[in-house]
Amino acid sequence: MMEIDQLKKVIEELPEGEVKSLLFHILLRVNHIGEKGYSETEFVDDVKSIYKTILDITKERSESKQASTCQRIHILFGGSPEGSLKVALKEMGVFEKERVISFWNLFSVGPIWQLHEEVGKEARFAWMKEALNDKHEEFQEYLLRFHQTVHQIMSIPADVPISLWTAENAHEQTGLRFVLHLLKDKPNDIKVINTTLAYTEHFKQADIKYVVLHSGEIPPEKLQTIYEHSKQKYSLSNLERQQYEQEWLHLSDNRESLRIWRNGKIQSVCIDYYDQYIINLAKKLRRERESEEFMKSARLIGEALGHLDQYIGDDFLEYRVRKLIENGVFEMEGSLKAMRYYGVKLS
Numbered sequence: 001m002m003e004i005d006q007l008k009k010v011i012e013e014l015p016e017g018e019v020k021s022l023l024f025h026i027l028l029r030v031n032h033i034g035e036k037g038y039s040e041t042e043f044v045d046d047v048k049s050i051y052k053t054i055l056d057i058t059k060e061r062s063e064s065k066q067a068s069t070c071q072r073i074h075i076l077f078g079g080s081p082e083g084s085l086k087v088a089l090k091e092m093g094v095f096e097k098e099r100v101i102s103f104w105n106l107f108s109v110g111p112i113w114q115l116h117e118e119v120g121k122e123a124r125f126a127w128m129k130e131a132l133n134d135k136h137e138e139f140q141e142y143l144l145r146f147h148q149t150v151h152q153i154m155s156i157p158a159d160v161p162i163s164l165w166t167a168e169n170a171h172e173q174t175g176l177r178f179v180l181h182l183l184k185d186k187p188n189d190i191k192v193i194n195t196t197l198a199y200t201e202h203f204k205q206a207d208i209k210y211v212v213l214h215s216g217e218i219p220p221e222k223l224q225t226i227y228e229h230s231k232q233k234y235s236l237s238n239l240e241r242q243q244y245e246q247e248w249l250h251l252s253d254n255r256e257s258l259r260i261w262r263n264g265k266i267q268s269v270c271i272d273y274y275d276q277y278i279i280n281l282a283k284k285l286r287r288e289r290e291s292e293e294f295m296k297s298a299r300l301i302g303e304a305l306g307h308l309d310q311y312i313g314d315d316f317l318e319y320r321v322r323k324l325i326e327n328g329v330f331e332m333e334g335s336l337k338a339m340r341y342y343g344v345k346l347s
Contacts, residue, residue: 010054015147022050025140053141072098073156076165077175079104080216081195085165087220088227101152104145107174108259109316112252116181120252121146127257132315153182161189163230167215168196169311170259170266177248177266184245189235198226214311260310274312275320278304279329282346294333294343297321301339314339 011019026047033043071094076082082102089095110128114120125143156162164179166172176192183190195215202225212218218226236244247266251259256268281304285295301317318339324330325344334342 014054015151021140021143022054025050050140053144070097070099070160072161072163074098074100074163074165075153075179076100076102076215077105077107077172078102078214078216081165081214081218084216084218084220085223085227088223091220092224092227101149103149103175104142105175106171106313106316107178108170108310108312109257111255111257112174112178112259113255114252115178116248116252131257131319150182153179156183156186156188158187161191161235163191163193165193165195165215167212167217167311168194168261168264169214170261171311172215173261173266174251174259177244177251180241180244181248184241190241191230191233191235193226193230193233195226198229202226202229213309258312258316272320272323274304274308274317275324275329278317278320278324279346281307282330282344286346292345294331294345296340297332297342297344298339300344 014022029043029046033040074085074089076085079102082100086095086100089098089100110131111124112120113123115124125146128142129139162183164176166176180190195218196212199212199218199222203222251266251268254268257271258269258273260267260269260273278300282295282300285300285303286292289295297318301314301321304317305314321330321339321344322336325332325336328347330344331347332342332344336342
């Protein structure tokens with residue numbers, strides 16, 4: 001158990017916005033006690049989870065203060081590539097000297113209008129809370145970690161070189177431009193490691209056609225090879241950095257909530273872009289099953305995700321399935337609490 005004095009220090013070091021957010025989250029749960037079967041035991045478990053989140057974030061901030069001793073900072077987009085790179089760095093014996101920072105955010109989904117300003121952050125997370133099914137009640141931790149990651153990036157010392165890892169998808173490419181905007185006033189040496197191109201260059205097999213969709217698909221041993229070859233890569237020039245920054249300003253002027261990767265560029269599209277794709281896939285599955293019965297929504301969403309050439313995540317696809325239910329395109333049975341709890345069929 002943490003000592004009282006240490007706990008006070010932790011709270012004092014939290015930014016005001018995070019403190020208010022945490023307090024709101026706790027009071028909201030107090031208000032829910034007794035409603036919808038939400039028990040005092042569940043409330044205690046949730047408060048313990050919040051407590052753990054605060055400790056984890058405080059630990060990361062403490063580590064970020066030691067960044068001046070780092071020889072390189074790696075920035076990635078997603079938990080999977082972050083974990084794989086950490087394993088690779090440990091295998092190479094450089095983990096203690098090089099630090100990994102990662103966003104949990106899926107930048108291909110949700111509004112990014114003015115995300116570099118507070119008004120944009122508020123708009124994005126208000127949309128996410130409304131649209132995405134918080135089935136594990138992790139939204140608060142998700143929000144805190146976004147602010148934490150931005151804080152870590154802004155705290156990188158000016159003399160520490162940075163490697164930005166990104167595959168060719170709207171999620172990582174949008175994240176890349178957002179981060180370069182955050183770093184626009186910093187003189188750090190910055191390299192961009194395109195994992196899609198690097199994988200093709202170093203591991204292409206004539207008899208196998210495989211294109212890396214996102215960095216999380218690459219195992220640690222292959223990331224080691226890409227890492228070693230990246231040492232010969234040129235750093236971004238001032239002109240290249242300015243171009244990325246301008247591209248971010250252009251992207252963040254758009255109010256659409258979905259982005260795809262086409263012909264080497266990020267394209268903003270309407271939020272219902274994949275609705276017809278989901279409907280057509282539901283028709284196909286119905287024909288294959290030769291049944292008019294309800295199919296598990298998890299099955300439909302899994303099929304849609306598996307055939308997609310974009311990286312948008314199952315949460316967004318489920319959001320669109322729920323919208324199609326709301327609009328009368330699908331009928332449903334069960335509970336919308338999570339995709340595994342309900343089934344759908346075409347009306």
